[in-house]
Amino acid sequence: ATKPRGLQNYLSLISQRAKIQGFILGASFDxxxxxxxxxxELSAGLIxxxxxxxxxxxxGGIEQAPKSLPLLFSGGNTGKLYAVFMIDTFSECWG
Numbered sequence: 001a002t003k004p005r006g007l008q009n010y011l012s013l014i015s016q017r018a019k020i021q022g023f024i025l026g027a028s029f030d031x032x033x034x035x036x037x038x039x040x041e042l043s044a045g046l047i048x049x050x051x052x053x054x055x056x057x058x059x060g061g062i063e064q065a066p067k068s069l070p071l072l073f074s075g076g077n078t079g080k081l082y083a084v085f086m087i088d089t090f091s092e093c094w095g
Contacts, residue, residue: 006073054079061085 013020031038045051056077058068062085071077 003075006075008073010073056081058083 058064065083068083
């Protein structure tokens, strides 16, 4: 199976002042009455390991954060993408 291609030339969106907006798939509110059933089933799958979550973590602070944006559009990330920022002390943030 081939990997889906991500959005191309997304950096030009900034200069063209374009807008990207999300949408809801499948009119999920039509099934709101079944949400408790879905939560129960999905929770059981996460607990027993039949459903696996994937995280792609960019570590290394603010210096490494710019690496994360292109991954969103190239298909380079697997799962939920996180950029991790850590401040050890209050004084590092506010001097």
